[in-house]
Amino acid sequence: MTSSVRRSGTKGVARADREQQILEVAGRVFGERGFAATSVADIAAAAGISKPLIYNYFGSKEGLFERCLREASSLLIGEIERSAALGAVGLARALATLDGVFRVLDDRTWPWRVANDPTAPVADAPGELMGAYRRRLEELAREGVGELLALSGADDALDLDAMTAVWSTVFGSLVTWWCDHPGMAPEEMSARCERLFGAVFGVSPDTDRTVPSG
Amino acid sequence: MTSSVRRSGTKGVARADREQQILEVAGRVFGERGFAATSVADIAAAAGISKPLIYNYFGSKEGLFERCLREASSLLIGEIERSAALGAVGLARALATLDGVFRVLDDRTWPWRVANDPTAPVADAPGELMGAYRRRLEELAREGVGELLALSGADDALDLDAMTAVWSTVFGSLVTWWCDHPGMAPEEMSARCERLFGAVFGVSPDTDRTVPSG
DNA sequence: TCGTAGTAACTTACCCGAGAGTCATATCGA
DNA sequence: TCGATATGACTCTCGGGTAAGTTACTACGA
Numbered sequence A, B: 001m002t003s004s005v006r007r008s009g010t011k012g013v014a015r016a017d018r019e020q021q022i023l024e025v026a027g028r029v030f031g032e033r034g035f036a037a038t039s040v041a042d043i044a045a046a047a048g049i050s051k052p053l054i055y056n057y058f059g060s061k062e063g064l065f066e067r068c069l070r071e072a073s074s075l076l077i078g079e080i081e082r083s084a085a086l087g088a089v090g091l092a093r094a095l096a097t098l099d100g101v102f103r104v105l106d107d108r109t110w111p112w113r114v115a116n117d118p119t120a121p122v123a124d125a126p127g128e129l130m131g132a133y134r135r136r137l138e139e140l141a142r143e144g145v146g147e148l149l150a151l152s153g154a155d156d157a158l159d160l161d162a163m164t165a166v167w168s169t170v171f172g173s174l175v176t177w178w179c180d181h182p183g184m185a186p187e188e189m190s191a192r193c194e195r196l197f198g199a200v201f202g203v204s205p206d207t208d209r210t211v212p213s214g
Numbered sequence C: 001t002c003g004t005a006g007t008a009a010c011t012t013a014c015c016c017g018a019g020a021g022t023c024a025t026a027t028c029g030a
Numbered sequence D: 001t002c003g004a005t006a007t008g009a010c011t012c013t014c015g016g017g018t019a020a021g022t023t024a025c026t027a028c029g030a
Helices: A015-033 A040-047 A051-058 A061-085 A090-105 A110-115 A124-151 A157-179 A186-201 B015-033 B040-047 B051-058 B061-085 B090-105 B110-115 B124-151 B157-179 B186-201
Strands: none
Touching (some): A015 A040, A040 A051, A040 A061, A051 A061, A061 A090, A061 A110, A061 A124, A090 A110, A090 A157, A124 A157, A157 B157, A157 B186, A186 B157, A186 B186, B015 B040, B040 B051, B040 B061, B051 B061, B061 B090, B061 B110, B061 B124, B090 B186, B157 B186
């Protein structure tokens, strides 16, 4: 007579499957509480497995986080570069980028939260990855912002720098606001962004007024 | 013959003075590394005293942080309300508010960093304080944003909500960017903000175009 | 001008719990 | 029966918090 509760031993889950399952759960938990505030035991419990299994698969808490971060950043950067490659310019490009991000995060927002986790470790692999992710996004943002500033005749390097920082956080705050309102469809949020940009710039989005993306 | 290194016992510093000194040092360290990443021992070392003295004065790590946060939020909210009371409207009010914050933080930016520390505890007194600070700022921001949206005929409650979030982060990112560029004079940064707003809105600041503050 | 007692300021050396990480062992499918 | 999958029960370090003792300033009586 075997107990209904299996106490140890294989559960017949293949290594690759288990790995994916852990990554998905870990991403969700890291996304909710942040790296610093979640323990490996939390993740193990959420995944219905034991702590050593995680160490067996990922080596360390940082290693696990790094994998989540890698998935998150490649998902986001991939989407944003795809939107950029669409060829839209200015305001339209900004809206297309936002729309792409909303769609790719629909019903699975943890990649955004993980990629923007303020409690992520600064050193080692996660820190490098985070830095690379930020630099790439900033690069893309800088393009669009540069066009906008050039139009106004402003060519100060620090102005461009500051404006890029501002645009990045605008983009980020729209996505974060949407993440905090679960159940709102991507199209609905995209429409909202269009309205808001229209209200600020006083133009309709098909105008080729230059506005940053990314 | 007394040793040149005093090992324990009073150093002749009055309680009130010591308290102020610890608060200033703690604010700086909390501001640099964030609440979660700084230990009480770090602060003690930076202040040149021992850990128990901090507990004697402030009861707990959270208690110490709460005092720093209290000072920071009252400084910032005080300044922002003062700017609001100046009576400027729209873009001019936004610029006046930014200018006030730059001036009050000049050469002492930790209050901003502490008040915006993403690793601050969410529960208990610090959490309450942080929440109150955020709500107050949001209230002020909502005023100006509401005017702007009303102009465009947009009256959706969630639009207002999202736009308020965006404006708050724009404000925040300008201040944070400035904090990350030490040595830049408040007037210089204010001028920069004016240029940037001009580039975005395509208007000069004395236009009474409605734009949020706070 | 000296003890000397009282008190406020301060430190050393410790406790203790949380959480990262490890080891020996158990179970199962082929 | 062998190797892959899995776990219970540990160790160890870090950091918040404390108990108990040390030093110096002050007041005051002789």
